[in-house]
Amino acid sequence: MVDILDSLFATVCMIISNLIHALHAIIHPDPADLGTRSALLQEYMEEFRPRQLEVKQLKEKFLKALQENNAEEVLQILHCGKLDIDTVLEVDDPNMVLASYKQGYWLPGYKLEKSWAMGIHVCVMYNAVETALVLLQNGAALNQMPNGKTPLHVACEVSNSDCVALLLAYGAKVNSLSLSGHTPLHYCITRESVECAKQLILKGAKVNTAGHNYEEDTPLHTAARFGVPELVPLFLAHGASVNALNGLRETPLMTAAFWAFDSKEQVYSQDHHFVCRLLLDHKADPNLKEEDNKTALHKAAWNCDHVLMQMLLEAGADARAMDINGCAPIQYVLKVTGVRPMAILEVCYQLLLNFNAARIYPSQFHKVLQSCYDYPRVVEILVNSYEHLKPTRKWTAAIPDDCYEVVSAKRHKDFYDSLFAVCTNTPRSLLHLTRCAIRASLRGFCHRGVDQLPLPSTMKKYLLLEPEGILYR
Incomplete structure (x- = not known):
């Protein structure tokens, strides 16, 4: 037992001694050791730079072949064994087709010019169907999101129905969420993407899934926002x-x-x-x-x-x-x-x-004049909706001088002369009071009810406040 303790003590002492020597070497390095390390580092960098350059050139060649749908070139690069099929590439993406970011995070503008993507993303973005098939046949990953979107999200974003069909056939996840919380169906936002939406729904896409973000829009909200009438009946027919x-x-x-x-x-x-x-x-x-x-x-x-x-x-x-x-x-x-x-x-x-x-409260009618003084037909409609309207001193202050006074412009002088002639302490004509009585009895049915009355069309227009350009008693 004593021997075991002695051995353990000796081991601990040796470890502590080595640690002390290592710390001393870091704090007070030997110049000879520094030279050796520097030489080794320089030798490593000289070996690394050509390999790094070779990989960079191979990636550029790979990216170009993907963008040009050159399936033969892509296959040749993959068979050389120097580049992984799922290697991440840096792709020009000013419209953020490949990128999706979480809401609430600050994003510098310079990051928006380029996005990260794998080869299959690039194929989908550039409609390179043949090359995409080559990648999938060689085991390319289907559901990765190097910059927040899967290839299926990108295919829907660019309305590429052929690639959508191909990805679904190889097992792409139809309800996967992008980094911003949207399903592929949320990215169907154009007429051209209707076929994409149909394929997604047939493969089990959920039409009532809310986005996992602040807005929580469903695909129907998205179609409504972007104004795609072709998508609305499709979603509704499938239970939206x-x-x-x-x-x-x-x-x-x-x-x-x-x-x-x-x-x-x-x-x-x-x-x-x-x-x-x-x-x-x-x-x-x-x-x-x-x-x-x-x-x-x-x-x-x-x-x-x-x-x-x-x-x-x-x-x-x-x-x-x-x-x-x-x-x-x-x-x-x-x-x-x-x-x-x-x-x-x-x-x-x-x-x-x-x-x-x-109607606007009569005592607040000057606010109508403040907003609508240059739209006399609007003022006429609003005034005619009252049985009687009494002007106040605020009316004159609300209307600019060049609308009704004798100055150079006189834009609406005749109208405002008629306004102040009609809006007095005396009641308006019996015809106008009859109009108001009929409208009051019809209430919310005025629009439809007047049309059913056995009256001439001119009288119907009068009841519906059709403006004439001037006010009459």
């Missing part, structure tokens, strides 16, 4: 929920209504209108509210999209619904009246009032 809620509690109908207007180009999208029509035809509820209590009508009103507003109102949207701040759709139109040059504003106001929208 027409009133599914995303992370913001928005339905696909709300999403399509918001994105129907391109604020940069100032244009309205007919494709998004078509998407809304399809969703409403499949019983989408126009009165569901998102987290701020806005409905689809609020979003259409914010865009001053009269086509969509009429569609929603005829489908039963509540013109009096209020958001979390107590604003109805008519207030939304009022807020953006001056910044929607492509909108037909008078139609927006006319529609809302004919579908029983609450």
